[in-house]
Structure formats: C-alpha cells, structure tokens
Amino acid sequence: MKVSFLDLKRQQAEIKEKLLTTTSNIIEEGWYIGGKHVTQFEHAFSGYLKAENCISCANGTDALELILKGFGIGKGDEVIVPSFTWVSDAEVVHAVGARPVFADIPMDSYCISGETIANLITSKTKAIIVVHLYGIPCHMDPIINLGKEYGIKVIEDCAQAHGASYMGKKVGTIGDAAAFSFYPTKNLGALGDGGAIITNDATLAQTVRLLKDHGQKARDEHVAIGENSRLDALQAAVLSLKLSYLDQWNDERRRLAQIYLSGMNKLDMKLPDNGIDRVFHLFVIQTALRNQLRKYLSEHGIETAIHYPVPIHKIEAYQVSEVLPNSERAAGEVLSLPLYPGMEDAEVEYILDHVKAFMSTGK
Incomplete structure (x- = not known):
C-alpha cells in the first residue's frame, strides 16, 4: 500500500x-x-x-x-x-x-x-x-x-x-x-x-x-x-x-487522530494532546528515532513530513545567539504523519501497524 x-x-x-x-x-x-x-x-x-x-x-x-x-x-x-x-x-x-x-x-x-x-x-x-x-x-x-x-x-x-x-x-x-x-x-x-x-x-x-x-x-x-x-x-x-463543511471535516480529523492515539498510547514517543477543542491540522509525533522511523515508513510506501526541521533562530537568514533547547529538540524529533479528510481508516491502520513495528525494534 x-x-x-x-x-x-x-x-x-x-x-x-x-x-x-x-x-x-x-x-x-x-x-x-x-x-x-x-x-x-x-x-x-x-x-x-x-x-x-x-x-x-x-x-x-x-x-x-x-x-x-x-x-x-x-x-x-x-x-x-x-x-x-x-x-x-x-x-x-x-x-x-x-x-x-x-x-x-x-x-x-x-x-x-x-x-x-x-x-x-x-x-x-x-x-x-x-x-x-x-x-x-x-x-x-x-x-x-x-x-x-x-x-x-x-x-x-x-x-x-x-x-x-x-x-x-x-x-x-x-x-x-x-x-x-x-x-x-x-x-x-x-x-x-x-x-x-x-x-x-x-x-x-x-x-x-x-x-x-x-x-x-x-x-x-x-x-x-x-x-x-x-x-x-x-x-x-x-x-x-x-x-459550511469545516466542522464536519475537523470532526473527521479528530476521529482519524483517535485511531492513531489509541494505537500509540503505549509507545515510547511523545503524542499530541487530544484535547477536545483542538483540530488536528497535523498529526505530529515526537521521537529521538525520527529520522530512522521516517526512512522505514518511506520504504513501506508511507509519505511523511517534518514541521519544522529548523527553528527560526537557527535559520541562516535569522541566526541569533539564543539557545532555545526545547525548540531545537523538537525540530530534531518531530514527524508529521498523514491525516486529512477523505483518508481511509485502513490507511491509518496501515501506518499505525508500521509505526508500532518499527518502535518495537527501533530499526
């Protein structure tokens, strides 16, 4: 798939x-x-x-x-x-x-x-x-x-x-x-x-x-x-x-996100907060194994993205002397998984299965 x-x-x-x-x-x-x-x-x-x-x-x-x-x-x-x-x-x-x-x-x-x-x-x-x-x-x-x-x-x-x-x-x-x-x-x-x-x-x-x-x-x-x-x-x-469809589409994002969350709640990674009022523009996980996981998912036909790989204070055009450890760590560990209205449950389950498989072995 x-x-x-x-x-x-x-x-x-x-x-x-x-x-x-x-x-x-x-x-x-x-x-x-x-x-x-x-x-x-x-x-x-x-x-x-x-x-x-x-x-x-x-x-x-x-x-x-x-x-x-x-x-x-x-x-x-x-x-x-x-x-x-x-x-x-x-x-x-x-x-x-x-x-x-x-x-x-x-x-x-x-x-x-x-x-x-x-x-x-x-x-x-x-x-x-x-x-x-x-x-x-x-x-x-x-x-x-x-x-x-x-x-x-x-x-x-x-x-x-x-x-x-x-x-x-x-x-x-x-x-x-x-x-x-x-x-x-x-x-x-x-x-x-x-x-x-x-x-x-x-x-x-x-x-x-x-x-x-x-x-x-x-x-x-x-x-x-x-x-x-x-x-x-x-x-x-x-x-x-x-x-007129916004609330319906946001509810669909929440429903798909809940499938991810239910399957990942015991994995060694940071998961997005599932507060009732958030809208899941992106489904973002955080793990120190981000790069390895992304490669593994790609090998199994799953596209991912990184939002954002470099904090602004580290971008060449803006580089300043501040040290912002949490922003820097997040930039090195976050990974966005597919989530959008029209996505099929089977696709979410396929991604979830491969995330769990990778995290169980770390490779």
Missing part, C-alpha cells in the same frame, strides 16, 4: 459539483476582485468565529504584516515570536522594521506560554505573536494577562487552527487581533492563496482595510500608504462553500 502525506483531491471530490457550479457562476458574473462574494465570506467567517470584524486579504503572511502595520509597530520595536513555527511569524516582524525576539516552547507543548514569554518582555516590546501550532490552542489566559499588564498587543496566528477553541471561545477571538491563512492545505483551504484578519478593534479594522487596498478610502482617494493584498472573488466564494 502507498499512502500520500496529503491528498487534497479526496476532500474536493466530496463537493466537486458544488465547486464547479461556484466557479461557473463567478465566470458568468464577470466580477473577479472584491464584490459581493468577498463581502459574503467576510460576514460568514466573522459570524462563525463570533467576531466583530473580518478583513480578507491575499494570504496569511500579509494578514500578520497588516496587523503589525495597523498597530503602528515598526523600527525600534520588538515583537516576541515562537522560534518553533513557520518562518512567516519572524518574516513579517522584519518586514515592518521591528526586531523579532524568539521564545522557546515548554517541554509539554509546541506552543509558547506565559512562562516562556515573561522574561523576554522589555520596554521595547510592542506585541506577542502566539501560534496555535498544529491546531493546538495556546494556553491564552497567562499571555493575555501579560499583554494587559505591560500594554502589549497579543496577536494570534491561527493559520493551523481554523475552528479550534480555548475556554469556549474560537481561537482568533481571544487576543487583540488574529491572522488566518487559507492556503489549500489548511483546515479551511481555498483553491489558491487567501488570508484574513480578525479583530474586535474597530480602529484596527478600519486601518487594515485601507492598508490592504492601496490605502484607498474610496476609488482614487488614497489617505494612507498601502499595498495590494486582496482576496479574489473566486477564492471567497469557494471559502464560503467550504466553511
């Missing part, structure tokens, strides 16, 4: 006819940028999250950068970011002229915490970017308290956590603002790129709406120096359609 790490065609097949109708309607209407479909998606997504404002944009990286710009963060400022995450979280800080300050992760989690952040706060700290990595919500209360104590903005990166909750609230509605990505592999994915900013801050919402569309208040009325970061009508219409 061969098992792909990800097969997006299976998920699309479930709604193929609806996708074709949606695409055809957009072509017939002849309105491809902005318009009613973008507005409808923004209203639908903010309604799903129970947030006051959704501002769509071109991608998740732009969403983060627009938030920083909207809060006036720039040269001379510092922004605390996790080192164990995708590079965008540091990239956007540099893009606005500020300096990323890298935080380690706790031993028991892949998400930064109030404890790993607290000692990094200085008079220059203007924001904290928290990442709900792998679909696992960060423990937000201590971070929110730090933000209030020091007057620091808390920005949620929800690119891997569409539909996850923390203490009864959807992630993305807990901090001062949040960024979502709709890259095709996400739990809520477009057929191309897309992103959104979520906030209950009316001033920030107004500012980022200007910035993402060339600083225009109205056509040719430029009141700010902006950029071009717009969600197109086709992607918006596709996302509106897919949003």
